[in-house]
Amino acid sequence: MSDNWKDICLARKSAQLALIPREWIIQVPPETQTNVMDVPQECGLLTKRELQITETTDVEILLNKLHSSEWSSEEVTTAFYKRSVIAQQLTNCLTEIFIERALQRARELDGILKKTGKIVGPLHGLPISLKDQFAMKGLETIMGYVAWVGKYAESDCVLVEILYECGAVPFVRTNVPQALMWWETYNHVFGRTTNPYNRRLTPGGSSGGEAALIAMRGSPLGVGTDVGGSQRVPAAFCNLYTLRPSYDRLPYYGAANSQEGQESIVSTLGPMSNSMSGIKIFTKAIIDAKPWTRDPLARKRQWSEEEYSLSEHGGGKMLCFGMMWDNGIARPHPPLQRAMKMTKEALEAAGHKVIDWEPHRLVELYVNSENIFGADGDYDRRSHCELSGEPVIETMAPIGDAHENILGEAFVRTLMDKSGLRSAYDLWKLHREKRELRKSHLEHWKKTVERTGTGRPVDAIISPTIAYTPAPHGLNMSDSFYSTLSNSLDYASCSFPVTFVDAELDKPQPPHAFYNHEDEALFNLYSTDVFAGSPVGLQLIGGPQEEEAVIAMTEIVDRALKVYDAKGRLAD
Template identity: 65%
Template sequence: MSSETHSWQDLCKARRRVQAESIPKDWLIDLPPTDLRDVRDVPRACGLLSPRELEITETTDTDLLLLNLRTAVWSSVEVTTAFYKRAIVAQQLTNCLTEIFVDRALARAKEVDDYLKATGRPIGALHGLPISLKDQFPIKGLETIMGYAGWIGRYADSDCVLVEILYEQGAVPFVRTNVPQTLVWGETSNHVFGRTTNPYNRYMTPGGSSGGEGALVAIHGSPLGVGTDIGGSVRIPASFCGLYGLRPSYERLPYAKAVNVAPGQESISSVLGPLSPSLAGVRVFTQAVLATRPWRRDPLAVRKPWAWDEYALAEHGAGGRMCFAVMWDNGMVKPHPPVRRAMEIVKTALEAAGHTVIDWENHRHLEFYEVTERIFAADDAQDYLAACALSGEPLIQTMSPDTDAHEYALDEPFARTIVASAGTSLWQLHARKRDLRKSHLDHWEATVARTGTGRPVDAIISPVAPYTACPHGCNSDAFYTTLTNTLDYTTSCFPVTYADAELDMAEPPHEFFNHEDEAVYKLYDPQLFHGLPVGLQLIGRTLEEEGVIAMTEVVDKALKTM
């Protein structure tokens, strides 16, 4: 079907039929009631997966999964089948998938198994591991629709560089996952595939724009997913869905031949990063990609192999007594009580492990906010409008559901009020961003006077968002994450706890920073948010992926020890 002879609605309906027909009929389950909010137990209870398949898919330690694959304890075919079944269950519960190609993925898994049997050696560091991909990473012969009706029928004539690397390292790409139209939302919905929901609570968003990945990995429908992040699009879904994630610095990991919106926008670059139920998955993925020397395939990729001395925290006192700073709020929007409690938990755990924790002093955040939002609005949405014009579909203006939308007392996000007074040229914005980055670096270096370690602050602990996963249409703020995209600071995210209605009582009103801060405050309801995962982020320096992963391991160990 072409957009020249059919309406965009027809195109979307036809594509959804194709997707439905790609699901093996014996993998369909009896669906739970639509008002069942927490669906994480459905894969175990539905009867589709055997006990062995449940054991495989509930093995969250990526190192153990890979060990069992390369020693033939489990074959790639059975591991891929198990995760595929669970992914299809996840699709029926949360609508998280776009591309489903079962036969092709199982043929790849058999190829991997045959190689191990014939040679006695694994193909690579990701041997046999099924990996899900956000709908931005072309796979030869498959469509890459990226949430646009006008992109239906765009088949890739080659793999993107990341997919080439995954094949080289023995992985089995097996599904692609849903995104929002335009990718610029912290939620996940589009006219083609519809809305993705959070398996912890389907009334809530899994975040965005890698929300399909977040929902899928959270329900153990994939052992490792790959998303992208230009303003928090890996970290927000990971945090909302109880996962680990990594936002690497610009060009550390290869983005070549991936598709994107506003592809010429390089003022604040989009980066790719992993989402995983274990921190080991983040490390394994990053090591595996860097081991292939991606700068020989992507001309923008930084020529920097995995640095073992950095992973050993050579620049951070070898991981001995470190100093972390907590950003209790960013001066734009104050976090909800569960997020505040999570930061207190991390502070207590780190101090119990012998580290120092100080308060982070915010530095010129309003200026960063203004520059960032003006950069993102520099083309006045012309790229998005042009993509929508291919089919005639409307540009989505809200992520609120058409029916039973949650009430949210926000008419206009604070970001839009900032952009409304435009008039600065893009080059001037670049100059301001450069000056702000230098100023922030100097501010960070000056913390050496407060740490007691002889070094500046080793890392910053911060909210990922001012709330946990929130109702659809209510995720209006992303500055906690966008700040580090503008600064190009390597940033991880990690789960800490769960919102608890008894522990996280509503607080009296504070002096509001702005109208959005007030709206976010009014959104909080202890019962509404009860049981949702609470994640935080660890902010390191530019191109410090190894150190950030290692420091996150320190924090994670301290939390689990406590």
């Protein structure tokens, strides 16, 4: 096999580096400094005002300052661009860098506001980062494939069209794994993205570049995609908020994807941010733009203030949440257990109710979903790799400085290797099975009305997004169906940060009766030496097409948690 693909990768990476102004190059700390979250404040590149701008994590405040002309779009975009380039040097989170194009757009918006006194749209002047799937005219969308280097988009995807009309400034694109279908972020073209809280750990995948960038305050608001947890896992690993909407609520048309044509478990796009205000503002702005007039699959469903006010959930006065402490497939690590206890106590102190959620037929759903994902026998990924001759990536473990693989080789596998090529009829059978499982889960949820005491079924489920916190590179193997549950059942879901791993509070527990090999392997993975200081996040799961209610309920949970201190006690 020719090694020409390696030359293509080297040339593309060199071209990326050449796009960074020399005066923006910083002295990168040695690899022994694993946490690089403070480097942007300490490296000297950002002015005091630029630090003030980029440290403003509440998107609503940013927009207010932009719309009042207190801050110009040009200076805000410049500040975030400089910080995104810092993040790139520390975590390797970017793919496309197009500084002058973005600044020209910002200047244009500033000129319109100055001349007319009116903003262009609800996102006027706001820099927004995009996962490397969202086509922008004149830019490559490589998506981790060597064969896609040099292929330039002839038009914007629908989401980018709407972002421009809403007044946003798309300004960078972010790294993904080869073919997207990984829980980590590494490809041959751009390399590996690392977690800024600990560079020996992964930021997750496939929206790992987006998560690392936003965690470092290199972007105030970004867009990822999710077909099995690809937004929510990186958000949990990087201390962020994100929304996984239901199928086709937000417009996907024109964006690149893997397994295109697989429409049983549909990939969705959603916002990622350091604030819940960013999640709501983005979602409402895109829906208000009537995406169904551009994307034939987008649902014709306007933003509902009534649903956001939780009209079907008791007006939000006394909610009842079902806590999924353990899904019966893999027991969560101690930090996740503590985070759930903190959340339960915070919600009860705020006047809400929390009951135990009883998992329902999850193993059947797990097997069904994995068989659907693997129905093409991995043909899609392998065929794209064959175009350039690049190898199919079989493991995310680094060649050097690899963490000990205590999970064992039997655990190192991909989703696509499990089921093999299936006939159309076999796939139809899987679809029928999924439909029946969705109905069964709906009835199970409705039956919780007997236990809530509110006269309603459980308003939402709270659970881990994944059974552990950010893992060492090469060892992030499975979501254990904590996140993919929402994709399979099409439940709107929102991830939110809770705390950080504490070596004193989150000590390893004695072995339990393991459910399976995966459960045992994940138990053996846990060590406070490895995970200490890592972000710990959970997710809130609502019903299909309940984006407004899920956002509102997550805001309620977030407010309740904010009265707790780092050790899970009510603040004074």
